[in-house]
Amino acid sequence: MPAIDGNRLLRDLYAAREIGRYKTGVHRPTFSPEDVQARHWLAARLTEARLEASIDGIGNVYGRDPAPGRKLLMGSHMETQNHAGWLDGAMGVLYGLEVARTLGRGIDVAAWADEEGHFGSFLGSRSFCGLLTEQEIDVCGNRETGVLLRDALRNAGFSGRPRQKIDTARYRGYLEAHIEQGADLEDHRLRLGIVTAIVGSRRFRIQFKGQQNHAGTTRMSVRKDAGVALVKLVAAIEERFPTIANPRTVWTTGDIRLDPGAPSIVPGGAELVFQFRDTDQATLDALDAALHELVAEAANGPCEVTVANRSSTAPSAMDPAFQGALEGAARRHAPGLYQPMPSGAGHDAQILSQVLPSAMLFVPSIGGISHHYTENTRDEDIVLGCQVFADAAAAILAEA
Amino acid sequence: MPAIDGNRLLRDLYAAREIGRYKTGVHRPTFSPEDVQARHWLAARLTEARLEASIDGIGNVYGRDPAPGRKLLMGSHMETQNHAGWLDGAMGVLYGLEVARTLGRGIDVAAWADEEGHFGSFLGSRSFCGLLTEQEIDVCGNRETGVLLRDALRNAGFSGRPRQKIDTARYRGYLEAHIEQGADLEDHRLRLGIVTAIVGSRRFRIQFKGQQNHAGTTRMSVRKDAGVALVKLVAAIEERFPTIANPRTVWTTGDIRLDPGAPSIVPGGAELVFQFRDTDQATLDALDAALHELVAEAANGPCEVTVANRSSTAPSAMDPAFQGALEGAARRHAPGLYQPMPSGAGHDAQILSQVLPSAMLFVPSIGGISHHYTENTRDEDIVLGCQVFADAAAAILAEA
DSSP states (O other), X not given: OOOOOHHHHHHHHHHHHTTTEETTEEOOOTTSHHHHHHHHHHHHHHHHTTOEEEEOTTOOEEXXXXXXXXXXXXXXXXXXXXXXXXXXXXXXXXXXXXXXXXXXXXXXXXXXXXTTOSSSSSHXXXXXXXXXOHHXXXXXXXXXXXXXXHHHHHHHTXXXXXXXXXXXXXXXXXXXXXXXXXXXXXXXXXXXXXXXXXXXXXXXXXXXXXXXXXXXXXXXXXXXXXXXHHHHHHHHHHHHHHHHOOTTOEEEEEEEEXXXXXXXXXXXXXXEEEEEEESOHHHHHHHHHHHHHHHHHXXXXXXXXXXXXXXXXXXXXXXXXXXXXXXXXXXXXXXXXXXXXXXXXXXXXXXXXXXXXXXXXXXXXXXXXXXXXXXXXXXXXXHHHHHHHHHHHHHHHHHO | OOXXXXXXXXXXXXXXXXXXXXXXXXXXXXXXXXXXXXXHHHHHHHHHTTOEEEEOXXXXXXXXXXXXXXXXXXXXXXXXXXXBOSSTTHHHHHXXXXXXXXXXXXXXXXXXXXXXXXXXXSHHHHHHTTOOOXXXXXXXXXXXXXXXXXXXXXXXXXXXXXXXXXXXXXXEEEEEEEEXXXXXXXXXXXXXXXXXXXXXXXXXXEEEEOBOEETTTSOGGGOBOHHHHHHHHHHHXXXXXXXXXXXXXXXXXXXXXXXXXXXXXXXXXXXXXXXXXXXXXXXXXXXXXXXXXXXXXXXXXXXXXXXXEEEEEOXXXXXXXXXXXXXXXXXXXXXXXXXXXXXXXXXTHHHHTTTSOEEEEEEOXXXXXXXXXXXXXXXXXXXXXXXXXXXXXXXXXXXX
């Protein structure tokens, strides 16, 4: 099996880290000047690697092997969360670059725009897969600044370019590498995770309407306290969900707000954001039913309750043959130091898996930290992961 | 018994409403230009009523009967909450003015500065009772703008004036009238409430420290979710407190905040503000003990919990003889349409009661609304309350 050049890979990663560097991490939100610079930098690296590089109308950077024959597509994303880590995204893209250089042929490389969701949901990979309309692009805006996606694309210089669309016949499949963003590998002293499936998730906003009142003069018996109603629902969820959940199911109340939120006022309004994730569709459905049951019970109390589903994604199973190729390579290079595992976070692979056989490889996150500038992975683990990735790619292409 | 002039009282109340009028209510925060204007306006009215009027170094407006003999002190406050009602405070002050005019002698009238707490806690009445130090005045600032109390007093023109201090030998006691700020009188179709005691209150800030993590990749079993810990404590309070409470005990979680409060992040921090109120000291102590027990139980979970007592006030019993005088007057003017009741809100009378026999009379709040510009009381109820107040004052002075 061909050996990757670990030092070359690390040099590229270090160079990418300088573009928008923040402390030991990177601040490179989608279509910021630094992000645009990183896309051009990547296109130049792809060109050096003898790929046909382009940046398309949604900002996807795409490096195409000009040789004939079926290809394996590899990629991830270049932008980061705010003041976040240097590996989340960039590592997967530069694995693709390094594998393309190492194998010399058969690899296309992509950096999907806005996986981190500054403007929308998986805009780049959905665009490539034909799952993003012009109408959706029209209405997307930056979640913090409100700047329209159209304006951001114009400022970035990508306006008016065609959007690259997938030719599914060209590809054997899609491979993506990523940091784990959790501590499961580290906790089990493992060095590689072979993703079995990417979780599906359901997200909700639940609102309570009661009656705002003076906290000193309003008797308990006549109160319609929206905050108490909210607390009782969350407590009920925390009791019920463990009876339905799998060992890997996760659910989270990420935010709670009381209105008006003053010490001496009985809250007249309250809302929370809630989500749950699992790799099993039936479990997601059972949790969904339980949530709605609990909401219906809450509505029997003194407050009105409304629940709005903010988004749903289905679980994405990874391709068994690709998992086998990754496992074979992991067994050769790190025997006993890898495990199959689900991905609790979302990735572009969940979009690509809708149109191509897809798989993912994880490397450990030190301390499980991600979305923070202290995010890190040991250099040896970064290099090991890329070697395993290259071996698996070679094996898949050999079978194609 | 002497009859008050209801139309004169209402004219004064309407005139006061014009100073800082906001929709059907008033916006007259402490030491705003409108508030200062209202204090001068009141001083002029007190002078017209042949009282010796002054405004002192903390902004208290004070009208002193120059005749010899023991007096009854009457008052409340002139400033309002932001965009609040026309009667909360002003009604009690102008009852004092009307009773002074009606009885012709024996009544001193005060408008205590900043009962509404824009700069501190009961600053005016505490100053008058000798319970406010210069050091505390030095550090008080506006809760919204941060403007120092010293600067606000200078801008108002009250700097450098002496602060009036109570001569307890001068007074038979203190009477205060106020809107109920609740719907208890209205719900029972009553027109007058004779306050038995002003509740004591305890206020707390409770903070939870867990560990911030990715909501997709962090297993439930290893989470330290500060938000869930908070919810479980509040739910436990809601179960335990009813087993200890009196029918009139109230407790309120007024605000909840999760940190960082994002949909896909397990909250690493959480805090709430909590308060409870009761007229019975032993009940307050029992609730306090229960709260600390529940916090200690919560601390056995995965998160650190700290509880800080933000303030404590003791219950203030109203003088039984004064309650009797109010009840006698109520029986004459509104037989069957009054009730004894606690005050769930704080009032200057809780300060004055520390140095003088004190009592309070409530009139109904339409819809129980207060601290809002729609706050209101029927004119007939306003006039009836003042007549009862005058009769009770005459009876108390006759016994002095």
